[in-house]
Amino acid sequence: MRELEERIRRDGIVEDGDVLKVDSFLNHQMDVELFAAMGREWARLFAEEGVNKILTIEASGIGIACVAAQQFGVPVVFAKKSRTKNIAGDVYRVEVPSFTHGGVSDVIVSKRFLGPADRLLLIDDFLANGAALEGLLELARQAGALVVGAGVAVEKAFQPGGDRLRAKGLRVESLARIQSMSPGHIEFC
């Protein structure tokens, strides 16, 4: 999506270690008008899929998912990164490695909010190694829900997550795919 690519070129900051900072508009400060445009694009791409729920993961996916969901007219469920091991009640649960914080997060969704009737669109801000989307896929599998695809804002296409997920048969629609980057330079696919 040209609007997102232009914004990344203008306001994204590439740091050493393959870090792309887009925190001025995507995942700390958030440009909700841009999110609405992204939502319209995913709604166009997935128009035929009968999406009835959007599934995302806290924290930075939530804003994008909620604004996008308005374009679909469906609710959002966000998977929670649990810091307490003794959660009461019935939850689907998966372990997701965290590259930002290190270690592993226990990620959960209440069984009341995912089930076999659901046609899910997964939404997340970044796709790099694919750990977060793999976790959401596993939660959907446990629930017996159908995943019609994933909407990603920024894919680091030089990292393996996108290829691996597509090889599994997941439709991944990334609105900006970065082929390579270095400080001061970003090339899109």
Add this chain to the structure above:
Amino acid sequence: MRELEERIRRDGIVEDGDVLKVDSFLNHQMDVELFAAMGREWARLFAEEGVNKILTIEASGIGIACVAAQQFGVPVVFAKKSRTKNIAGDVYRVEVPSFTHGGVSDVIVSKRFLGPADRLLLIDDFLANGAALEGLLELARQAGALVVGAGVAVEKAFQPGGDRLRAKGLRVESLARIQSMSPGHIEFC
């Protein structure tokens, strides 16, 4: 706001220990059409205040804030609960006690995204003891930003946070104020 009160009556679940579960529409599964109605109400209430940014705190405030921000035409900044003590870069920082998880969270906002030119509306899903909003007020104070008020979805008016914040001079607009509750019964102010 009648629409929110009715939804709480219909789908809210009161559990022992003054716990109100609204996770089917507010803070786990999220009804974004309801969030839009809430956003319209805050936009009406704060129409004269020149809000130029919304400040919230992860995780469950983010969705409400982003949908509401579309009614104001302003960006959202969310304060991050830091799990790493060694954050690089310049941040405003405050400690916020967590009643859900226990202990204390280090809550941070990048100095790039809050400053003296900002007229902030704080948004959060719940107001009970007021710890989260007090933390956001402190971050705004560090930044020299003006806080024009706080928009809260559900206030437990029988807990001290709302009164304490209002006594400090903060304008708090809670869309549903619960006077008392017990399993099977909710009374609004």
